[in-house]
Amino acid sequence: MTAHDAQVFFTISSCFGPASEDDWKACASNAAWSEFLTATRRLLQDERPLSAALAPIAHARTSEPFGEFLSDDEVRALYAPPSFKEKQAFAARHFTGGLPTSAVPVESLYVKWSDRANAAPFAQREGLYRSDVALYMDDLLAALGFELPDVLVATPDHLAVECAVVAALLEDGSNDHARSFLIERTAWLETYRARLRRIGDDALFYLALVDVLLGVRAMQLACTSVSDDEHAA
Amino acid sequence: MSEHAITRRGFLARSAIGAAAVAGAGYVGFEAWKQAHADEPGELKKAGHSLCNSCSSKCGFTAYTRDGRLATMIGDADHPYCDGTLCARGYGYASIAYSEDRLTDPLKKQGDGTFAAIDWDTAYAEIAEKVQKIIDEDGPQALVMIQDPRPSGSFYTARFMQALGSANTYTHGVACNMSKVSGMTQAIGAGDFTSDVENAKMVMFIGRSYADGIRPASLHAMQKGYQKGAKFVMVDPRYNNSMHFCTEWVPIRPGTDLALILAMAHVLITEGTYDAEYIAANTVGFEDWAARVESCTPEWAEEITGVPAETIERLAHEMWEAAPQSSIEQGWRAATGCAHQNSGETARALCLFNTLLGCWGLEGGAYTPPSQSAGKLTDPKFAAPAKPEAKIIGAAEYPLSASSMGVSTYALSQIPEGAVKGVFFYQSNCVAGYSNPVQLAEFVEAAELSVAIDVQMTETCQACQYVLPDTCYLERTEVPEFVGGKVPVVSLRDQVIEKVHPNTRPVDQIFTELAEACGVGQYFQFTVEELGDAQLQTLGLSLEQLREQGTITFPEKALKYAPKTTWGTADKKVHFTSEACEKAGFPASPGWLEPQVMPGDGQFRLIGGKQTIHTHTQTANIPNLMEITKKYGLERIWMNAQVAEEMGIQDGDEVEVSSETYTGTTRVHVTNRIEPTSIYLPSHYGCSVPEQRTAYQVGLRQMDFVPFHIEPGYGGTMSQETLVTVKKVGA
Numbered sequence: 004m005t006a007h008d009a010q011v012f013f014t015i016s017s018c019f020g021p022a023s024e025d026d027w028k029a030c031a032s033n034a035a036w037s038e039f040l041t042a043t044r045r046l047l048q049d050e051r052p053l054s055a056a057l058a059p060i061a062h063a064r065t066s067e068p069f070g071e072f073l074s075d076d077e078v079r080a081l082y083a084p085p086s087f088k089e090k091q092a093f094a095a096r097h098f099t100g101g102l103p104t105s106a107v108p109v110e111s112l113y114v115k116w117s118d119r120a121n122a123a124p125f126a127q128r129e130g131l132y133r134s135d136v137a138l139y140m141d142d143l144l145a146a147l148g149f150e151l152p153d154v155l156v157a158t159p160d161h162l163a164v165e166c167a168v169v170a171a172l173l174e175d176g177s178n179d180h181a182r183s184f185l186i187e188r189t190a191w192l193e194t195y196r197a198r199l200r201r202i203g204d205d206a207l208f209y210l211a212l213v214d215v216l217l218g219v220r221a222m223q224l225a226c227t228s229v230s231d232d233e234h235a236a
Numbered sequence: 237m238s239e240h241a242i243t244r245r246g247f248l249a250r251s252a253i254g255a256a257a258v259a260g261a262g263y264v265g266f267e268a269w270k271q272a273h274a275d276e277p278g279e280l281k282k283a284g285h286s287l288c289n290s291c292s293s294k295c296g297f298t299a300y301t302r303d304g305r306l307a308t309m310i311g312d313a314d315h316p317y318c319d320g321t322l323c324a325r326g327y328g329y330a331s332i333a334y335s336e337d338r339l340t341d342p343l344k345k346q347g348d349g350t351f352a353a354i355d356w357d358t359a360y361a362e363i364a365e366k367v368q369k370i371i372d373e374d375g376p377q378a379l380v381m382i383q384d385p386r387p388s389g390s391f392y393t394a395r396f397m398q399a400l401g402s403a404n405t406y407t408h409g410v411a412c413n414m415s416k417v418s419g420m421t422q423a424i425g426a427g428d429f430t431s432d433v434e435n436a437k438m439v440m441f442i443g444r445s446y447a448d449g450i451r452p453a454s455l456h457a458m459q460k461g462y463q464k465g466a467k468f469v470m471v472d473p474r475y476n477n478s479m480h481f482c483t484e485w486v487p488i489r490p491g492t493d494l495a496l497i498l499a500m501a502h503v504l505i506t507e508g509t510y511d512a513e514y515i516a517a518n519t520v521g522f523e524d525w526a527a528r529v530e531s532c533t534p535e536w537a538e539e540i541t542g543v544p545a546e547t548i549e550r551l552a553h554e555m556w557e558a559a560p561q562s563s564i565e566q567g568w569r570a571a572t573g574c575a576h577q578n579s580g581e582t583a584r585a586l587c588l589f590n591t592l593l594g595c596w597g598l599e600g601g602a603y604t605p606p607s608q609s610a611g612k613l614t615d616p617k618f619a620a621p622a623k624p625e626a627k628i629i630g631a632a633e634y635p636l637s638a639s640s641m642g643v644s645t646y647a648l649s650q651i652p653e654g655a656v657k658g659v660f661f662y663q664s665n666c667v668a669g670y671s672n673p674v675q676l677a678e679f680v681e682a683a684e685l686s687v688a689i690d691v692q693m694t695e696t697c698q699a700c701q702y703v704l705p706d707t708c709y710l711e712r713t714e715v716p717e718f719v720g721g722k723v724p725v726v727s728l729r730d731q732v733i734e735k736v737h738p739n740t741r742p743v744d745q746i747f748t749e750l751a752e753a754c755g756v757g758q759y760f761q762f763t764v765e766e767l768g769d770a771q772l773q774t775l776g777l778s779l780e781q782l783r784e785q786g787t788i789t790f791p792e793k794a795l796k797y798a799p800k801t802t803w804g805t806a807d808k809k810v811h812f813t814s815e816a817c818e819k820a821g822f823p824a825s826p827g828w829l830e831p832q833v834m835p836g837d838g839q840f841r842l843i844g845g846k847q848t849i850h851t852h853t854q855t856a857n858i859p860n861l862m863e864i865t866k867k868y869g870l871e872r873i874w875m876n877a878q879v880a881e882e883m884g885i886q887d888g889d890e891v892e893v894s895s896e897t898y899t900g901t902t903r904v905h906v907t908n909r910i911e912p913t914s915i916y917l918p919s920h921y922g923c924s925v926p927e928q929r930t931a932y933q934v935g936l937r938q939m940d941f942v943p944f945h946i947e948p949g950y951g952g953t954m955s956q957e958t959l960v961t962v963k964k965v966g967a
Contacts, residue, residue: 016248020246021247095341095353095354096350096353099339099340099352099353100339100737101337101339101340101692101693101705101927102351103926103927105927116334119270119273119277122305122307123305123308123330124308124331124860125331125334125859130335130336130859130929131336132334132336132736133334136266138273138303138304139266139269139270142264142269146262146264147262147263148262149248149249150248150250151247151248153738154738154739155247156738157734157736157737157738163246163247164248167248168248177263180263184265187267188266
């Protein structure tokens with residue numbers, strides 16, 4: 004299960020983050036994408052903690068269609084990943100800052116900047132880069148021994164990084180940490196989802212991915228019996 | 237794992253430490269991390285000195301960071317503009333570094349009018365190709381640069397244009413202090429002077445409010461002067477926030493300040509109460525002006541200004557009684573700067589009135605601040621490109637305009653004429669603020685090449701084909717800034733935080749790379765640090781020293797009070813008459829010149845002006861500052877209480893404001909703090925760029941109501957030469 008679960012998060016990371024043309028083609032190839040969809044559906048459906056094995060009896064359960072978790076439009080979008088060119092074009096319009104249609108997937112922009120003592124006068128604001136979450140991610144990545152490419156180094160709380168960390172923790176066998184991290188670091192996606200929705204149909208693919216993450220988060224919360232409030236960032 | 241799965245970690249690489257780490261070791265959850273940092277907050281570190289960018293004053297401050305983020309800023313005591321204090325907009329504006337609305341990548345306008353990110357190399361290559369085509373077909377004078385002066389911006393933009401062979405580098409002057417600088421230059425050969433407010437017995441302010449268009453040091457001086465018993469008179473259609481330190485408000489009809497000055501001059505000259513000795517020794521053309529103001533009686537001026545004749549007479553007497561420790565303060569953007577058809581002539585008359593007082597150079601009077609500049613750089617790598625032979629476009633049409641600023645609006649108007657083909661903007665929201673936005677946008681959109689460099693999307697960026705993302709002022713080191721004052725200084729804007737967005741670039745880098753792409757890179761073979769250090773070395777200083785101190789004073793150049801007997805004019809004298817003005821169609825000495833428009837029945841003159849917490853359109857998108865706007869309803873227009881009562885309008889009513897160019901609705905602030913013929917609309921609001929999420933569609937924009945026109949001779953934008961009607965919505 005670990006490998007399949009990790010793959011889901013690596014793939015979502017590649018969708019939101021930088022990827023070379025070759026990497027993206029490999030990621031979005033029919034076979035790889037099909038496996039991603041299968042693994043994703045299991046993750047949404049299976050009542051188990053991340054990477055945990057499913058009870059034998061649960062294997063008998065019928066696979067639920069994506070339609071149980073996503074809208075029809077989202078399902079259609081999820082089954083048709085963008086070409087590299089389309090992915091680049093979307094990023095050029097929506098993953099760049101300062102435009103009306105910007106939907107930069109950086110957690111800092113959707114949470115309070117800081118609640119630390121002696122912070123700047125605008126500390127209580129939302130909509131600012133480099134919030135406490137970014138500082139936390141800097142520290143966490145350093146502690147886990149990860150390095151980011153230049154393009155992401157200033158936004159360690161980018162969704163692509165957060166997904167990659169979940170995947171890496173799973174690969175390392177740190178399943179509890181992965182689960183805890185996922186629950187903590189995806190609460191902001193409810194707000195981000197609203198931003199993506201404003202873009203319209205062009206964003207359906209990414210909206211579907213966000214809904215996948217929110218669905219997985221809900222399942223993990225249910226599995227760990229920890230309330231959302233306790234994990235709210 | 238499946239054979240198809242991504243078997244690597246994508247962009248997430250293991251560091252050397254990480255490769256040896258035990259799985260999951262080092263993991264800390266967010267709540268635990270927060271708790272740990274609450275117990276042990278990061279150390280407050282001095283990050284260096286910088287210069288504020290919330291307005292053009294560029295006050296010096298020391299930045300402190302915690303965990304690499306800006307934590308606080310303390311004004312530098314030696315900086316002559318801030319005097320150890322930053323203003324509210326300075327503190328508020330700092331959040332721009334982290335703003336969601338920051339531009340993060342180079343942008344190119346697409347076929348549908350929207351923008352999409354492109355890479356820097358593509359942007360440079362496409363821009364350079366268009367530059368070359370324009371130069372090949374029309375020559376370098378078909379290229380124009382408009383910039384709001386900042387230390388590096390001023391240097392690099394002018395050098396870039398000069399390297400291309402164009403003389404057309406403009407500032408924001410037309411919408412700021414162009415007419416003041418130009419008018420004063422005709423009279424005293426200098427574009428600026430300073431009233432010694434701190435030591436004066438009396439100062440008259442005409443349309444300038446130190447407490448609204450803040451330089452903290454100016455406000456400190458006003459406070460000290462007030463506490464020492466000085467009489468400060470505020471001549472302004474509005475009872476502005478500087479009234480806290482004023483002893484008298486003279487509510488004048490806007491655009492008529494020239495008549496007030498002429499009448500006060502009339503009083504002094506006819507009564508023989510002026511410094512005849514100073515005038516005889518240091519001026520030319522006095523008799524001409526004396527004859528011209530002979531008919532400008534206080535009674536005549538009362539009809540024009542609305543200020544009672546006895547008040548005018550009394551103020552003239554009081555100014556003389558306080559002389560030479562008295563002066564009329566120079567103003568800036570309003571009456572003398574760019575507001576009216578007579579702004580340039582008002583500035584000229586203002587200098588001449590001060591000359592009657594004999595106040596120049598004396599303690600408590602008015603002085604031209606001493607300054608220091610870098611010496612000539614001898615290293616060949618700094619050699620400047622040849623100066624273009626052509627004159628800046630607009631110099632011939634507006635012969636009195638200061639060439640150091642240039643008439644940018646006229647230059648843009650030459651785009652449809654085919655004389656200008658390409659335009660660059662650096663940190664200039666020209667379209668929203670220099671004249672009528674619809675007209676200016678049309679000009680820019682008609683250009684073959686249009687490039688804007690800024691930190692956030694503006695109306696100007698929106699009109700351009702390419703938008704290049706600048707670093708914010710906290711993220712870059714700039715060329716040293718030399719500032720005049722009682723004690724002149726050099727100060728530094730140094731980088732105090734790391735770049736928030738890796739794909740943004742500082743102005744020095746952008747123009748160096750753009751120059752390379754355009755084939756003139758040989759003039760940019762140095763870093764900004766090398767340039768700054770070389771400039772400072774000519775004064776026996778170093779960049780390292782300036783980095784350490786932030787501001788270095790030149791006490792040997794400090795102001796020494798003494799009658800000023802040498803002026804910047806050709807013959808070193810004050811000129812009551814000007815041949816250049818005569819050639820431009822003005823009288824030799826300044827006489828009465830009516831504003832372009834005067835309100836008739838049911839009409840008002842629309843006036844603008846800064847509020848304490850904002851700078852033009854630049855700060856409106858800062859949430860902390862806009863929150864103050866909304867809390868106090870600062871976006872409302874002001875209307876005189878008696879007029880409002882007669883029109884059945886009450887405080888807070890929604891009203892429709894109309895001019896010949898625009899109609900919009902907003903709420904009204906009914907107040908006795910404005911004279912009856914004026915409507916005040918703060919000049920910060922009405923942002924039409926949805927990218928500025930905080931500022932978008934809050935209030936009305938003053939310039940929408942102003943037609944595209946230019947002050948004859950001087951080139952100012954005549955921002956208050958517009959009439960509006962007001963009616964209650966639903967009435």
